[in-house]
Amino acid sequence: MDIYQEQILEHYKEPHHFGELANASYTRHEVNTSCGDDFTFFIHVTDAGIIDAVGFTGQGCAISTAAASLLADDINHKPLAAVLEYSSDVMLNLLGIPLVPTRLKCALLPLQAVTRITQPPL
Amino acid sequence: MNQADFPLLNTTHLAWLDNAATSQKPQAVLTAMTDFYSTTNANVHRGIYRLSEQATAAYEAVREQTRQLIGAASTTEIIFTSGATAGLNLLANALSSYVLKPDDVILLTPAEHHSNLVPWQLQAARYGAKLEFLPMRTDTTLDLATLANRLHDRVKLVALAHIANATGTVHDIQTIIQQARQRSIPVVIDAAQSVPHRSINVQQLDCDFLVWSGHKMCGPTGTGVVYGKQAWLEQLPPWQGGGNMIRTVFLDHATWNDLPYKFEAGTPNIAGVIGLGAAIKYLQTLGFDQIQASTETVYHYLLDQLATLDFVQVLGPTDRTQRSSIASFVVPGVHPHDVAQILDQHNVAVRAGHHCAQPLLRQLAIPATTRASVYFYNTTADIDQLVIGLKQVYSTFHGYLSRTNSGAL
Numbered sequence: 023m024d025i026y027q028e029q030i031l032e033h034y035k036e037p038h039h040f041g042e043l044a045n046a047s048y049t050r051h052e053v054n055t056s057c058g059d060d061f062t063f064f065i066h067v068t069d070a071g072i073i074d075a076v077g078f079t080g081q082g083c084a085i086s087t088a089a090a091s092l093l094a095d096d097i098n099h100k101p102l103a104a105v106l107e108y109s110s111d112v113m114l115n116l117l118g119i120p121l122v123p124t125r126l127k128c129a130l131l132p133l134q135a136v137t138r139i140t141q142p143p144l
Numbered sequence: 145m146n147q148a149d150f151p152l153l154n155t156t157h158l159a160w161l162d163n164a165a166t167s168q169k170p171q172a173v174l175t176a177m178t179d180f181y182s183t184t185n186a187n188v189h190r191g192i193y194r195l196s197e198q199a200t201a202a203y204e205a206v207r208e209q210t211r212q213l214i215g216a217a218s219t220t221e222i223i224f225t226s227g228a229t230a231g232l233n234l235l236a237n238a239l240s241s242y243v244l245k246p247d248d249v250i251l252l253t254p255a256e257h258h259s260n261l262v263p264w265q266l267q268a269a270r271y272g273a274k275l276e277f278l279p280m281r282t283d284t285t286l287d288l289a290t291l292a293n294r295l296h297d298r299v300k301l302v303a304l305a306h307i308a309n310a311t312g313t314v315h316d317i318q319t320i321i322q323q324a325r326q327r328s329i330p331v332v333i334d335a336a337q338s339v340p341h342r343s344i345n346v347q348q349l350d351c352d353f354l355v356w357s358g359h360k361m362c363g364p365t366g367t368g369v370v371y372g373k374q375a376w377l378e379q380l381p382p383w384q385g386g387g388n389m390i391r392t393v394f395l396d397h398a399t400w401n402d403l404p405y406k407f408e409a410g411t412p413n414i415a416g417v418i419g420l421g422a423a424i425k426y427l428q429t430l431g432f433d434q435i436q437a438s439t440e441t442v443y444h445y446l447l448d449q450l451a452t453l454d455f456v457q458v459l460g461p462t463d464r465t466q467r468s469s470i471a472s473f474v475v476p477g478v479h480p481h482d483v484a485q486i487l488d489q490h491n492v493a494v495r496a497g498h499h500c501a502q503p504l505l506r507q508l509a510i511p512a513t514t515r516a517s518v519y520f521y522n523t524t525a526d527i528d529q530l531v532i533g534l535k536q537v538y539s540t541f542h543g544y545l546s547r548t549n550s551g552a553l
């Protein structure tokens with residue numbers, strides 16, 4: 023199966039939720055130094071603990087950018103507590119493409135930013 | 145030429161264009177290593193029995209082959225290591241402890257492989273010394289106009305690659321060595337990308353130290369060589385301690401073995417060195433003139449073909465006499481990982497990433513590149529396969545190439 027499916031390329035071309043969030047409750051920057059992928063996630067959380075706004079900035083390959091876009095779509099309007107528990111399977115299901123081990127790092131970088139978003143910056 | 149000598153190339157339709165990372169191995173090398181383990185395996189420089197003497201003789205014969213390969217004056221100047229990285233760490237440790245004082249300077253280039261940068265950073269921190277860098281033009285060639293000033297009084301060491309691994313840029317080491325020599329500054333040449341490709345004569349070059357890996361020249365992984373001028377090696381302290389490098393050991397101190405053993409602690413990679421000997425013999429039988437000519441034919445074809453693809457930008461000098469065997473390129477709008485993955489689907493193996501030269505790419509403001517690198521056994525058909533793959537990259541990402549928010553270059 024070709025990993026460069028229409029859906030992946032569309033998200034790469036026009037990522038959803040791309041841009042900074044001015045009033046973010048949490049932000050998190052993650053980089054993959056081996057390829058230069060670099061993403062920052064922003065979320066706003068309501069008093070009830072629900073994510074009600076998401077944004078991300080940065081640059082990366084088609085896989086990591088599509089992963090960031092798909093993940094941003096998915097976590098919007100979900101409880102933060104549940105999102106923090108996301109496993110890599112959630113991300114891989116969202117992408118829906120087979121990945122070789124070296125590309126897993128690309129696919130999982132945005133998830134890493136999201137699941138660490140409440141942790142103090144490095 | 146000679147793809148048939150390489151079992152891996154012979155049995156796959158792979159276009160192996162990652163030779164700057166490692167070369168494939170000819171059958172002669174595999175056979176030499178298997179034969180050694182099957183008939184001659186014993187530790188070296190130890191046994192009184194014949195087998196150990198045979199193993200030692202075979203190991204030392206490769207030292208003589210290596211001496212000849214680079215035109216060194218004596219086998220005492222040839223040290224076997226596990227690779228260029230180990231060699232550079234050996235020299236960084238031994239040389240720095242011998243020459244560096246606080247505020248001294250180590251002069252490098254911004255394009256070094258991490259293995260010729262980080263070991264010097266570690267030593268600079270240890271001795272309170274500083275690193276300085278020769279200026280580099282945007283085409284990644286070194287600007288040597290101010291070399292005389294760069295080799296100022298506090299500079300105690302110079303280290304640089306002969307050929308930069310990220311771009312294939314050939315540095316004018318002759319000029320740098322000559323000017324450093326006038327000031328008695330020792331020069332370490334990282335020849336990992338040049339010894340596999342061209343004949344080198346250390347006495348003509350007049351370099352103090354030359355370092356390379358066996359695995360990029362058809363030899364096995366885990367082998368490498370440090371050449372050092374005898375006068376230097378005699379003065380330098382050992383780096384690693386252990387068996388073989390000592391003469392007499394007391395509870396509280398020890399004395400050192402003769403050269404080159406002073407720098408070869410522990411059981412060496414004996415079978416690997418035997419394999420390296422077979423690789424040197426294989427390359428010398430082909431002849432370095434022939435190797436260079438075959439490589440250049442394919443390399444120039446590669447550069448010509450890349451020039452026909454208007455969505456591809458090649459880094460490095462346009463003057464081909466300043467380039468060797470490597471083409472590092474970007475496809476603006478497409479990340480090198482995506483390029484390399486699509487090429488892999490076309491059975492083309494290239495490297496994508498920072499090529500262990502993060503500071504260089506940072507200076508060029510490029511996060512990563514795709515790198516195709518050739519050796520004598522590559523053919524123009526390998527390049528054609530690459531070009532077909534690159535056209536696929538274009539058609540897959542067509543319409544996405546001008547985006548600015550991601551993967552932008």
Ligand SMILES: Cc1ncc(COP(=O)(O)O)c(C=O)c1O
Pocket residue numbers: 164165227228229230257259260305307308309334335336337357359500
């Ligand atoms: C210029 C240069 N220096 C040093 C090295 C390090 O060699 P090794 O990884 O074999 O120790 C390499 C190989 O990647 C290289 O290309």
